[in-house]
Amino acid sequence: MENWSTSCVIAGGGPAGMMLGLLLARAGVPVVVLEKHADFLRDFRGDTIHPSTLRVMAELGLAEELLTLPHRKVAELKVQLADGMTTIGQFGRLRKFPYLAFMPQWDFLNFIATHAAAYPTFTLVHHAEVTGLIEDGDRVVGVHVTTPDGRRDIRATVVVGADGRHSVVRQAAGLPQVARSAPMDVLWFRMSRRPADPEDTFGVIRRGRFVAMINRTTYWQIAYLVPKGAAGALRAEPIERFRAAVGEHVPFLADRTGELGGWDDVSVLEVRVDRLRRWYRPGLLCIGDAAHAMSPIGGVGINLAVQDAVAAANALAGPLAAGGSDVGLGPLRAVQRRRELPTRITQAVQVLIQRRVISPLMHGAGEPVRLPLLARLVLRIPLTRAVPALLFGRGVRLERVHTPKADPADPADPVR
Numbered sequence: 001m002e003n004w005s006t007s008c009v010i011a012g013g014g015p016a017g018m019m020l021g022l023l024l025a026r027a028g029v030p031v032v033v034l035e036k037h038a039d040f041l042r043d044f045r046g047d048t049i050h051p052s053t054l055r056v057m058a059e060l061g062l063a064e065e066l067l068t069l070p071h072r073k074v075a076e077l078k079v080q081l082a083d084g085m086t087t088i089g090q091f092g093r094l095r096k097f098p099y100l101a102f103m104p105q106w107d108f109l110n111f112i113a114t115h116a117a118a119y120p121t122f123t124l125v126h127h128a129e130v131t132g133l134i135e136d137g138d139r140v141v142g143v144h145v146t147t148p149d150g151r152r153d154i155r156a157t158v159v160v161g162a163d164g165r166h167s168v169v170r171q172a173a174g175l176p177q178v179a180r181s182a183p184m185d186v187l188w189f190r191m192s193r194r195p196a197d198p199e200d201t202f203g204v205i206r207r208g209r210f211v212a213m214i215n216r217t218t219y220w221q222i223a224y225l226v227p228k229g230a231a232g233a234l235r236a237e238p239i240e241r242f243r244a245a246v247g248e249h250v251p252f253l254a255d256r257t258g259e260l261g262g263w264d265d266v267s268v269l270e271v272r273v274d275r276l277r278r279w280y281r282p283g284l285l286c287i288g289d290a291a292h293a294m295s296p297i298g299g300v301g302i303n304l305a306v307q308d309a310v311a312a313a314n315a316l317a318g319p320l321a322a323g324g325s326d327v328g329l330g331p332l333r334a335v336q337r338r339r340e341l342p343t344r345i346t347q348a349v350q351v352l353i354q355r356r357v358i359s360p361l362m363h364g365a366g367e368p369v370r371l372p373l374l375a376r377l378v379l380r381i382p383l384t385r386a387v388p389a390l391l392f393g394r395g396v397r398l399e400r401v402h403t404p405k406a407d408p409a410d411p412a413d414p415v416r
Contacts, residue, residue, distance in 0.1 A: 249366065
């Protein structure tokens with residue numbers, strides 16, 4: 001097999017990897033993105049595009065075009081309790097994009113890939129799975145890749161691990177990790193949506209049962225929370241029991257639970273909250289879920305990954321464009337210094353919600369849940385309802401795109 005050499009090789013074609021690839025190629029840096037799957041068409045992935053990500057797309061001049069793709073805007077976060085539907089978050093105080101955009105992740109990734117491909121320094125390789133690192137002493141100088149045509153070695157000035165919460169790059173690099181416990185896992189599935197169904201995207205909460213209903217126009221994407229480690233025992237039972245539980249908890253779905261033909265129609269998301277103590281080694285950087293796996297609370301994983309990618313591009317584009325075989329530790333360290341505080345704060349809030357709200361509700365037999373009087377009074381204050389939107393929608397620290405825009409006609413070669 002032919003081996004390659006490039007300035008930056010990125011393991012993982014998710015939001016972090018694709019955004020970083022686009023930004024580096026836009027700055028004229030030769031970059032190769034490796035995606036182990038044949039395409040981006042994988043179901044039950046996070047589909048929320050938060051205002052922070054839309055702002056990045058606007059800075060690139062791409063937001064208006066992105067929003068021509070099928071999506072659904074959600075301006076309020078609601079939960080259904082014994083007291084009725086309650087609004088717990090409003091995005092109206094955010095100026096430019098006062099909403100969440102629900103868009104299939106494959107559409108978002110294909111959109112980024114299409115625009116990245118306009119730059120001659122960008123290469124996306126599908127069916128390319130990173131299996132290990134090439135090292136020269138303590139320094140990482142490339143990756144081993146398995147493709148349908150055999151094994152290939154790709155050498156690079158910088159290797160970026162953006163290969164998710166089960167990162168091969170992170171494991172191979174031996175980077176130390178800090179893990180936080182989570183009281184739940186999530187069962188993901190879909191059911192058809194009918195014209196008489198509610199319009200909202202909302203949660204339905206009872207003791208022992210917590211369901212998030214995401215309106216995808218023609219169908220419901222549903223997250224069904226179960227106690228940590230309980231998914232295996234649940235899936236050992238007949239699917240009819242699970243259908244009955246869903247129909248009892250969300251009555252308007254009761255007449256269509258048969259759409260779940262079996263457990264193959266239900267995916268399990270193992271909830272993890274962790275982060276690396278150090279995101280880098282000489283020649284290597286981890287970003288996105290490879291650096292910090294987030295809880296699904298707030299749906300912020302994609303958006304933190306995109307913010308990581310912007311920070312990484314800002315730090316690396318200049319040194320990589322200048323050439324040379326080593327960018328040094330400074331730019332790599334700068335990315336962690338920039339992004340660690342937002343990660344810590346967001347995870348701390350997620351863990352607090354898990355412990356104080358979700359964990360107590362994970363046990364029970366479907367008893368109604370009512371908000372305490374004080375909570376109901378507090379949620380009547382508009383500013384209070386804006387806090388979740390500001391924290392999860394805007395984020396703790398917004399990244400701005402500082403990388404230059406190269407001439408797409410530049411004939412530079414992404415690989416050598």
